[in-house]
Amino acid sequence: xxxxxxxxxxxxxxxxxxxxxxxxxxxxxxxxxxxxxxxxxxxxxxxxxxxxxxxxxxxxxxxxxxxxxxxxxxxxxxxxxxxxxxxxxxxxxxxxx
Numbered sequence: 668x669x670x671x672x673x674x675x676x677x678x679x680x681x682x683x684x685x686x687x688x689x690x691x692x693x694x695x696x697x698x699x700x701x702x703x704x705x706x707x708x709x710x711x712x713x714x715x716x717x718x719x720x721x722x723x724x725x726x727x728x729x730x731x732x733x734x735x736x737x738x739x740x741x742x743x744x745x746x747x748x749x750x751x752x753x754x755x756x757x758x759x760x761x762x763x764x
Contacts, residue, residue, distance in 0.1 A: 670718075672725040681726040683718050691718045693726050693745075701760045702730055703739040723748045727758055737761065 671684045683691040690713040694706040704726065709719045723745055730736055737760040740746040749756060 670721070672722065674726075674729055681722055681729070683722040683725070685713060685718070691722045693719075693722050693742075695726070697736070698739065700736055701739050702734075702736045703741045704745040705741045707742050707744040719744060720748060724752075727755055731758055 669686050670690075671687075673682050673684070675682055679695055679697075681693040681695070682689055689710065691707070691709040693704060696703045696705055704723070707719050707723065727738065730738060738745075738758050739760045740749055749759060
């Protein structure tokens with residue numbers, strides 16, 4: 668299984684491909700000084716393999732490395748990801764604290 672993570676800014680999404688096919692997608696919206704992660708979806712055949720978590724981690728790392736924006740977890744899965752990764756809570760929009 669070959670995984671490829673990418674950012675597609677024109678589509679405002681992050682994508683995880685497995686063997687060339689889309690396995691998981693994370694959509695977002697830029698809100699000025701913040702970015703809202705609005706929806707995470709994993710194709711049913713790939714669920715349960717931790718791919719969505721890999722994708723969220725990639726997206727959080729990308730936002731941190733390429734901007735000064737903070738994240739608004741508008742998607743329940745992203746909110747739970749931050750609950751499981753308290754060391755990354757500094758990336759959350761301070762208005763959520």
